Amino acid sequence: ILNVEQSPQSLHVQEGDSTNFTCSFPSSNFYALHWYRWETAKSPEALFVMTLNGDEKKKGRISATLNTKEGYSYLYIKGSQPEDSATYLCAFNNQGGKLIFGQGTELSVKP
């Protein structure tokens, strides 16, 4: 059974704080690791697709790293803003398109 774990389950930070959370996934048969941002009542929005060990991707204040050998990825948010409040999902992909999701980290940023 393939298991994807995210921690923490929820996180409350103040505006301006930097934060990070973790996604753990199986290290065998790796194809890709996806990060999504999911705001309430909206569609999950793709942030990053990471495929190579050591990958580091950045989008504005958000960045992610990938370690496929040990099976983890970190998502970092620098200088959190209230609009960053959302659930951040990671998903492990060992075949094209078929994703196994973690339970998400719910981020709340207070002004």
Next chain:
Amino acid sequence: GAVVSQHPSWVICKSGTSVKIECRSLDFQATTMFWYRQFPKQSLMLMATSNEGSKATYEQGVEKDKFLINHASLTLSTLTVTSAHPEDSSFYICSALHNRGINEKLFFGSGTQLSVL
């Protein structure tokens, strides 16, 4: 970015009735779509892979006669929950696979909250 529309966003029905959920890719063709279910505080769980023009592929433990999937066109997949019961109450969400060369991407609908009374 590409857009996937899912309807309805919520539905309340009586036990024993059937409910149809639609997933449309609005600005691209999707030969492959996916249906997920999410119970409160749990992960999105893949139910089935919907393939245009052929039968859907169901994940282990998902009853194909209970959750009917039809993908008759390149832009529309439907999930019908037949004879719904309270235990089928859940959040259902679809995604569509958009092939852009080697960088395929998934685009999601906004989900359907089903409540069966």
